[in-house]
Amino acid sequence: MHYRNFTKDNIQISPLGFGCMRFPVFDDDSGKIDEEKAIEMIRYAIDSGVNYIDTAYSYHQENSEYLVGKALKDGYREKTYVATKLPCWLIKTYEDFDKYLGEQLEKLDIDCIDFYLLHSIDKNRWKNLKELDVFKFLEQAKKSGKINYIGFSFHDELEVFKEIVDCYDWDFCQIQLNYVDRNYQAGEEGLEYAYNKGVSVVIMEPIKGGKLSNPSFEINELWDTSEIKRTPAEWALRWVLNHKEVSILLSGMSTIEQVKENINTASTAKPKHLSKKELEIIDKVTNIYQEKVKVGCTGCEYCLPCPKNISIPNIFEIYNELYVFDSEENSKDIYKTYIEKQIDALNCIECGQCESMCPQNIEIRRHLKDAHKALIR
DSSP states (O other), X not given: OOOEEETTTTEEEOSEEEETTSOOBSTTOTTSBOHHHHHXXXXXXXXXXXXXXXXXXXXXXXXXXXXXXXXXXTTTGXXXXXXXXXXXXXXXXXXXXXXXXXXXXXXXXXSOEEEEEEEXXXXXXXXXXXXXXXXXXXXXXXXXXXXXXXXXXXXXXXXXXXXXXXXXXXXXXXXXXXXXXXXXXXXXXXXXHHHHTTXXXXXXXXXXXXXXXXXXXXXXXXXXXXXXXXXXXXXXXHHHXXXXXXXXXXXXXXXXXXXXXXHHHHHHOOTTOSOHHHHHHHHHHHHHHHHTOSOOOOOOOTTOSOTTOOOHHHHHHHHHHHHHSOOHHHHHHHHHHHHHTTOSGGGXXXXXXXXXXXXXOXXXXXXXXXXXXXXXX
């Protein structure tokens, strides 16, 4: 395993981080982790050189941190760094900061969290955290030795990301990036922005929740034109790790086979290792995916709130995925829940309020009708 610099202290960190949100479970219940298999996977990764374990308060119905704590017994805590995240959506008072941090330290059964993130920040959560004096809490937690390095994970528009990066001396941040979502949320521009500001970057969703690992026949044919044969998942990981600005790539792994494959990939995927021809192949694959997109919605949510509470960005997301990833069953199952909650497209009264607010000038009313026809069972 080779290592990359992380934070201004140039900590030597493995390019692959173990994401602890997709452990094997019993009875398809995310709260029932198969502890024996999960611990085996984490320890195999650490023994193979992975030294960044990423969990969060909410993962696996709030059971992931317990499992990580167990996996780090028997000397494994000393071999790796631990990252976890404050559940920002649960923070209502200043006292809540210490409450949840205390719970997390207890669940992990450690005295200090190496890397502590504000979890899933968007403009509304960010506003709330600032009003509650989050920086005071973070500085006190660091001074008391409960946390070492401070960061945030992000889910919003690029301009919001830049604002957050600029307002504090962050050690690191975590953003979503893959070869399909190059301009989504912070995207590649946000990656470069943080890097140039001296903020280390962790990447999540490099395989887009596994969607890029099962491509169509057309895309597989393109992958096969490469002289070096790789799995679709490996192509996705290598594209991310090809960026010099990336310190860590997180992968949520569910089997020991996935752990082994990803370790093998990360061990040889150094910055700028892909050839010009390989990057051209990836660009062609990206174009195929993007050509299938039905609505150019960026998920900025300027169209919200809808007077009928229609979940406009979420409907367009599953509508796009229906065609981009051939996810008919999954998309229609999700849409069925929207119908049950009466937040589906059929409730649109065509007031046009959303279209007047859309920065992409999307014909939202027309696309909602099309989405409903495609997603209804």
